[in-house]
Amino acid sequence: MIDNRLAEKCDHLPADCQALVDALCRVAITLSRKIARGPLEGAFAAEVGQNTGGDSQKALDVEADLAFADAVTGCGVRWYASEEQESVLEIDPNGWLALAIDPLDGSSNIDVNVSIGTIFSVFDAKADREASFLRPAREQIAAGYFIYGPQTALILTFGAGVLHYVLDPIDLQFKLINDHLVIPENAREFAINASNYRHWSRPVRAYIDDCLAGDEGPRSKNFNMRWVASLVAETHRILSRGGIFLYPADSRPGYEKGRLRIVYECAPIAFLVEQARGKATTGTDRVLDQAAQTLHQRTGFVFGSADKVDRVTAYHDLPDQEVSALFGTRGLFRG
Known part of the structure; x- marks a missing residue:
């Protein structure tokens, strides 16, 4: 048997x-x-x-x-x-x-x-x-x-x-x-669906622009982008190799408060990530401090190596005029 x-x-x-x-x-x-x-x-x-x-x-x-x-x-x-x-x-x-x-x-x-x-x-x-x-x-x-x-x-x-x-x-x-899985700290990978760039907030665009600028930009290093569109696959890669995942809220109808569900997706992944010495936020606030108001409530979600997640939060904490200046100076997709 x-x-x-x-x-x-x-x-x-x-x-x-x-x-x-x-x-x-x-x-x-x-x-x-x-x-x-x-x-x-x-x-x-x-x-x-x-x-x-x-x-x-x-x-x-x-x-x-x-x-x-x-x-x-x-x-x-x-x-x-x-x-x-x-x-x-x-x-x-x-x-x-x-x-x-x-x-x-x-x-x-x-x-x-x-x-x-x-x-x-x-x-x-x-x-x-x-x-x-x-x-x-x-x-x-x-x-x-x-x-x-x-x-x-x-x-x-x-x-x-x-x-x-x-x-x-x-x-x-x-x-x-x-029995003690820990997220590596030095990965140069980020995961985001870049086709939605035009819908993101300026802090998110500024963060991604700085990654894409590579060793000639303010990060002084080259990054690789990943996007699988399977949350468990993205999580497993980050737990294994490090990096950061971003699925931010954006301006599309139905995405204004994010797309992933707090109860079924973000809360359990955030618990795992923090236990593996990473961080998980809505883009600005710690996910584990959030309480869903409805069973299927959605939120923005950013998680991965602690230093990378903190950097995204820092971009959101900047005054609007500073983010606008960053975006105007370094935006790679300005047309």
Whole structure:
């Protein structure tokens, strides 16, 4: 009989979360195998509708959501909040945990064989279902993600550092390979969707212009740009190599307050990043100090190596006239 449990767990997983992590791992193993089979598994990249936030749903989005909701029954989860669900579901009235989950992050990339994943966050359950999630993000007791790529990995924190597990495809166990993952500090990479340049605020444009100016600009070094459009893939690269990710609020309709969701995406990633000695902000304010007002509230999101995130914040802190002067002097896209 296949043992789907974490192979290394006794010294690292709190007892009251162990059953939940095991259940999440079981579903992740199944999803990993389906994703690896691609079209052989069926048309799971087909669009089947829209979720409550207006994003298109793939068939595998819906399947993953149902699988996780079913798997956590009997694992101490009272409340289940999913990016694919409009409202919070009650799983077990006697449960003590509240689970927020993006069952399949980056699903727009399913059909192009790019790494996608599952993001999750755990709080202590309150009596009120929504209040269990609409609270300061720093109150999370656990957060993590699975990434389904050339390797299937689990990145996990309980607030005492970041654990990195890799799924062994031979015995189907997640095996601990690093019990203290830390973001490298010296990377020269930034991740942003540059096609939206004209919509960004001047502080964001000024920061990117300085990166693009390379060793002839004020940063005196050359940078590489990355953009995968899969949050788990972007996060995994930064945790592995360092750098910075920016998905700022911008002037497009529907993007004025950012695009990524606080509860399902930004809060858990911010928890992981800070535990790995990085920083995560809305562009100006620490994400872990934010409390979503609604389940699907969105925000701008900037995270990565601490010094780089601090520099973005500093650009936002400058008076408007100073940012305008920087932009006028160094803007690379002025026409």
